[in-house]
Amino acid sequence: MMDHKVVITGLGIISSIGIGKEEFWKYCLQGTSGIKPVRGFDVSSYRSRLGGQLPEIDFKTFIKPANLRRMDRIGKIMVSAVRLALDDSGLDLKIEDANRMGLSFGTGLGSSDTVDQFFRSLLRDGPVGAAPLLFQTAVPNAISSHCSIEYGIKGLNITFSHKETSTEMAMAYAYHLLREGRMDLVLAGGGDELSEPLYHVYSMLGALSPGRGKGSEGMRPFDRNRNGVVLGEGSGILVLETLEHAEKRGAKIYAELAGVGMAGSTEGLLRYDLDGDSIAQAMSLAAEEPSKVDTISAAANSTHDLDRAETLAIKKVFRKRAKEISVSSLKSMLGEFDGSGAIRACGVALSLFHGMIPPTIGTEQLDPDCDLNVVLHQSQKRPIRSALLNGCSNGGSNISLWFKAYH
């Protein structure tokens, strides 16, 4: 079996700080926050009021109006992200073999808003309230299926849903199939939406900043006063392609996806890794040449445990070199959401392509327990040979992806 190289040739980003890679990257480097008071539903009964919501999007720009009707909001967001990724990749779908192209998506809670609407209507009206049109879009795999139907992609259609590592897993699986040459090209990634029921659930489970803790509400990864997450939303899609296929069509290459590592911690159902061993194992398995890792896009999400464990893990893997590695958390601008990994992977690809690292914002005083080389407030220019992306979910799945600069 021949090992193929896997490269990134297209990026589709729908984020709270920008639609499309140009806008997204510009505001990333400026350190713009996408977090604002929540719009669209009432949060007055919660201790939290912030969210990293998307701007109003005119989905007709991306999707034929006739097809828009069968999609719910998260479906529209993802189909639009795929459109952006395809456009960016310069791919001509008409001449590609649909059986050699696939979709590998991740979403933590998919159509949570649609499920909620369906259930409320059922509660109100009994069985006649069960709306078939809502039900068919309520399943988590409806999103990738919209995309498969919209773009005629037939080779692979899979959806992962595993909390904050949903999209990391989608990319990891796509990487493996491409490496083995079983696909030419996979649209990998995914995302999540910020819905009212989701806000409610996170709040009731005590996960939101400021929670019962002290201090003000906000995302501040690695800060000594961090006190929980602010929820965000958005979608990222990467066109992952075998190098052979990309070269044949003369595609622009952002970076190479060169390794995947996975590990699990067993601290408890809603707990992250605590001692960093599991995160360290995921990073070690992913990066074949740890001495060439120059930056890490951290999973740090402003929770006490994760930011500390990730710090421990980075020190365990890189020891003396740990301080030479520029660490940054895009979640500081976007907020936390299960499917954030794919947008953050787009960020890593752009970092490698441009030699720029976006800052971590909101953090004022580094926690002594998080004494890494965190890129604070201002973006940093430096040559980057390779980068790690960490994804860590509560409950204990940890996935790292290793990206290399492509020359």
Next chain:
Amino acid sequence: MKKRVVITGLGIVSAVGNNVSEFWNSLIKGKDGTKEITVFDPSPYRIKIGAEVSGLNPEDYFTRKEVRRLSRCDQFGLVAFREAWSAARLNGNAVDKNRGGVILGAGSGGILSVERYFRDFYQGLKKPSPSLLISYSLATTTDHIAIEAGLKGPRSTTATVCSSSSASLGVAYEMIQMGLADVMVSGGSDSLCEVSFSGFSSLKLVDSESCKPFDKRRQGLVIGEGAGLMILEELEHAKERNAPILAEFLGYGICADAYHLTSPEPNGEGVERVIRMALTHAGVSPEEVDTINAHGTATPFNDIAETRGIKRVFGEKAKEIPISGIKSMVGHCLGSAGGIEAVATVLTLQNGIIPPTIHYEVPDPLCDLNYTPNQSIRKDVRVAISNSFAFGGNNACLVFKKFDED
């Protein structure tokens, strides 16, 4: 080099048996697990039946506190996991915990608990316990199993609903191929809940009496529940520790119809594509396939598309291959359907018995294959495939083979 992956343990919770031997005996006798639903109040519905799990007392397995915190889906998953894990003789230190992982498929997951929470919350009658919301994520059962077993290898959850647990087995297989694990717990667990029941009812895809796959009178599915888990293991690892080897997992396929959100591609092209993909990946020719565990949901369109797809792959030989539609007995268990059917497929290879499709009385000219009607048959089978399809054209097919050394 592709690593060889074998199955070393099975675990089951289902409407026709809460362990492997009871389940298998029921299947070969053609026992129907359909009954009136009790996990939620079905009285407002015209159709009130489901293939509900019975005779499983959670307090035999869990402490009181655990019972309160575990969703029904978690409980099924953990019970099936314990059976599979000890059948594979993996208790103790038989596997390096860093080299063991869990990939499950999910459907409704713990929605039953979440429904209970939101019913009380929206009706405002009483304040629900937030602990019911722990089950909000589809990953919950997967995490429970990994935490109980102390497994520190790869972990994830697939979410393509009706094909989830078949997809999860494919993904778990890759964890071994990628060198990330020697042992993987995989398959799926799911429980009945009102959201999926009412949803399928609203789409008019539910039968009022029984699930009758491939029969002309079929009106749709009977929703079921349960868990079907298996232990996948790298062959050398299994041999080294003298593990029981039940069958070999040769390969799989996952693909898209790219056709419609709820209807299958009518000519069976998607079905054909996924079976061909799986056979190619497994290195098996269509001539070698001895039996098919069908998706067979008994919805009018699904069964025709599946029949057409099988004919497209196997041509003239299609009529000779015995096909099993066990949803006629265990119902459509959504997120665990593929796992339960994969377990049945492995048992078919082990025992040389093909379970029947029950309630088969009136042939449909559009479904004209050998569906093993009503009675199980004895046949020496070497290679078996199991099909799973889901809404939106999420197709999966698994290929298993009787184990031999070379």
